[in-house]
Amino acid sequence: MSRNRSFSPKVVTANLLREGDVVYLTEDDRWVASLTEAEVLTDEAHAQMRLVDADKPSVVVGTYLADVRVTESGPVPTHFREDFRATGPTNYAHGKAAEKDA
Amino acid sequence: MYHYTDFDRDFLAERNAQFRAQVERRLDGSLTEDEFKPLRLMNGIYLQLHAYMLRVAIPYGTLASGQMRTLAVLAEKWDKGYGHFTTRQNIQYNWPRLVDIPDMLDTLGEVGMHAIQTSGNTIRNVTADHFAGAAKDEIADPRPVAELLRQWSTDHPEFQFLPRKFKIAVTGSPNDRAVTRSHDIGLVMKEQDGEIGFEVIIGGGLGRTPMIGKTVRDFVPKADLLPYCEAIVSVYNRLGRRDNKYKARLKITVHENGIEEMRQRIEDRFAQLKPLFSGVDQVMLAGIEAQFALPAFTSNAPAPILDPVLQSFVDTNVTAHKRDDHAIVTISLKKHGETPGDATADQMRLMADLADAHAYGELRISHEQNVILPHVRRDALPVLFAALRSAGLGTANIGLASDIIACPGMDYCALATARSIPVAQEIAKRIDALRIEHEVGALKIKISGCINACGHHHVGHIGILGLDRAGVENYQITLGGDATETAAIGERAGPGFAYDQVVPAIERLILAYLDLRAGDEETFIDAFRRLGPAPFKAALYPQENQDAA
Numbered sequence: 001m002s003r004n005r006s007f008s009p010k011v012v013t014a015n016l017l018r019e020g021d022v023v024y025l026t027e028d029d030r031w032v033a034s035l036t037e038a039e040v041l042t043d044e045a046h047a048q049m050r051l052v053d054a055d056k057p058s059v060v061v062g063t064y065l066a067d068v069r070v071t072e073s074g075p076v077p078t079h080f081r082e083d084f085r086a087t088g089p090t091n092y093a094h095g096k097a098a099e100k101d102a
Numbered sequence: 103m104y105h106y107t108d109f110d111r112d113f114l115a116e117r118n119a120q121f122r123a124q125v126e127r128r129l130d131g132s133l134t135e136d137e138f139k140p141l142r143l144m145n146g147i148y149l150q151l152h153a154y155m156l157r158v159a160i161p162y163g164t165l166a167s168g169q170m171r172t173l174a175v176l177a178e179k180w181d182k183g184y185g186h187f188t189t190r191q192n193i194q195y196n197w198p199r200l201v202d203i204p205d206m207l208d209t210l211g212e213v214g215m216h217a218i219q220t221s222g223n224t225i226r227n228v229t230a231d232h233f234a235g236a237a238k239d240e241i242a243d244p245r246p247v248a249e250l251l252r253q254w255s256t257d258h259p260e261f262q263f264l265p266r267k268f269k270i271a272v273t274g275s276p277n278d279r280a281v282t283r284s285h286d287i288g289l290v291m292k293e294q295d296g297e298i299g300f301e302v303i304i305g306g307g308l309g310r311t312p313m314i315g316k317t318v319r320d321f322v323p324k325a326d327l328l329p330y331c332e333a334i335v336s337v338y339n340r341l342g343r344r345d346n347k348y349k350a351r352l353k354i355t356v357h358e359n360g361i362e363e364m365r366q367r368i369e370d371r372f373a374q375l376k377p378l379f380s381g382v383d384q385v386m387l388a389g390i391e392a393q394f395a396l397p398a399f400t401s402n403a404p405a406p407i408l409d410p411v412l413q414s415f416v417d418t419n420v421t422a423h424k425r426d427d428h429a430i431v432t433i434s435l436k437k438h439g440e441t442p443g444d445a446t447a448d449q450m451r452l453m454a455d456l457a458d459a460h461a462y463g464e465l466r467i468s469h470e471q472n473v474i475l476p477h478v479r480r481d482a483l484p485v486l487f488a489a490l491r492s493a494g495l496g497t498a499n500i501g502l503a504s505d506i507i508a509c510p511g512m513d514y515c516a517l518a519t520a521r522s523i524p525v526a527q528e529i530a531k532r533i534d535a536l537r538i539e540h541e542v543g544a545l546k547i548k549i550s551g552c553i554n555a556c557g558h559h560h561v562g563h564i565g566i567l568g569l570d571r572a573g574v575e576n577y578q579i580t581l582g583g584d585a586t587e588t589a590a591i592g593e594r595a596g597p598g599f600a601y602d603q604v605v606p607a608i609e610r611l612i613l614a615y616l617d618l619r620a621g622d623e624e625t626f627i628d629a630f631r632r633l634g635p636a637p638f639k640a641a642l643y644p645q646e647n648q649d650a651a
Binding site for chain 2: 015017084089095096
């Protein structure tokens with residue numbers, strides 16, 4: 001797949017309908033809790049197509065594309081809001097903050 | 103306290119059954135998210151950053167001990183062992199699963215609680231002075247009127263789709279502890295020629311366009327209050343803007359039309375409505391008032407306080423009660439370094455037990471995110487304090503610099519543009535480390551994580567507003583705000599501060615105040631009013647000062 005120079009890498013993210021947890025879409029169409037497993041989308045047309053495909057209203061809510069930066073350890077958020085979604089709150093080891101500690 | 107009737111219980115049970123069916127239909131795909139979202143919002147359920155959030159109404163901040171225990175059950179069984187008390191006297195649970203929320207609502211319903219109209223463009227939870235019914239300075243308990251307004255506004259068919267949300271606050275005291283001038287309708291009880299009534303203030307609000315409310319009528323007799331309030335909401339419902347969400351609140355309607363035009367329209371509507379009320383509201387109010395009778399007070403002569411730690415607690419956390427042998431005790435949910443407004447299930451249960459043992463089973467939640475025992479026998483203060491202290495609830499800081507209002511901010515809120523909680527935690531820890539809190543005295547610091555101002559930063563003596571500046575957290579500081587009867591909107595001090603610079607900036611500000619004040623008795627806000635912003639800005643921006651020199 002060709003890279004689009006003006007398009008910053010993205011992942012598809014949402015919240016689970018039943019639980020509300022933050023999740024990311026993998027290349028094989030699974031919703032996972034860990035951003036590192038997410039499919040990184042580098043082509044705008046493909047990203048839009050994946051976003052449409054990902055809209056499974058009986059599984060997830062509020063699907064959207066989030067900007068990421070690609071590192072050796074996988075995608076990481078470029079904005080602090082997405083960083084908090086990926087890592088959980090800073091005041092308690094709850095949600096993803098608990099998973100991080102574990 | 104108001105006790106639910108069979109009508110109330112049946113109404114709640116039916117409403118909860120409706121919502122349970124709505125959740126089931128959402129889960130089986132019969133309802134889309136677009137269809138479901140307004141239904142869940144009507145029942146206080148938001149989708150936040152990490153999870154769903156359930157906002158439960160605590161009408162006028164009053165709780166019975168059994169209700170507090172039920173809030174603990176919800177925290178333990180369906181959340182992560184704690185709840186967050188908010189600036190609207192509500193409690194929020196940050197981690198419920200959608201599939202569990204119908205059970206949570208049923209459990210709340212068993213103790214006469216619900217989450218109805220804690221969201222949406224409706225009349226929200228009616229708030230009140232958290233010392234109501236106990237305060238030495240009040241004319242009368244304002245909660246019966248608040249309860250009447252609650253019953254009138256709940257599921258009111260005409261007011262379920264207002265232009266925007268609508269907030270009402272009421273106080274029975276001339277010393278405004280309910281921030282009445284920052285509400286859509288603020289009601290301040292007055293006595294005129296032996297008759298009780300209310301000064302009615304409209305169009306106050308914080309958010310992106312902060313405004314102090316304007317008096318629309320100096321005195322509305324208590325008997326006319328409900329039709330008068332209905333006239334206000336009715337005029338707003340027709341006149342309020344629906345074309346622009348940011349210009350839809352009543353404060354903008356008042357600003358754009360002018361208070362004189364609004365007053366005339368409200369009076370005209372009131373003249374139409376008043377005959378339709380036929381006195382039934384007054385019959386209902388009389389029934390409600392009977393349920394707010396004071397407890398059967400008992401007491402023993404209190405022993406003199408010899409323990410300096412207890413004395414420190416009494417000095418800051420205890421307020422004069424209308425009876426000399428009783429006291430109002432404010433339990434701080436602001437232990438230095440903890441999250442403002444949070445209480446664990448164990449702490450909730452302890453406070454409920456202490457309310458039963460020493461305070462006639464009654465508790466209050468303040469908009470300042472603390473818990474109040476409104477009627478404590480003075481002879482019980484030592485044993486009460488010992489129990490609170492052992493549970494981490496004995497912090498003596500009410501009204502001081504670490505008694506900070508903070509919204510959930512970007513740690514939880516989907517609307518936030520920056521974090522609030524860790525800023526509050528770090529300021530409190532720094533103030534504690536400097537050991538200057540009691541020397542500094544009365545100081546209101548209020549932090550919001552976005553322009554919507556849930557943390558009331560505009561009316562903080564020191565306000566802090568967290569923003570997103572080019573993808574980085576940045577904090578604006580405002581000075582000179584006031585939430586009381588002398589309400590004022592704080593003025594922006596200058597450029598914002600980076601996350602790691604905001605606590606040092608607040609420290610410089612507080613230390614500058616200690617240097618600037620005329621004496622120990624001059625509070626921060628009094629010093630600010632005497633000196634103006636210049637010396638405080640100089641403390642905040644020392645580099646600019648040097649550059650100018």
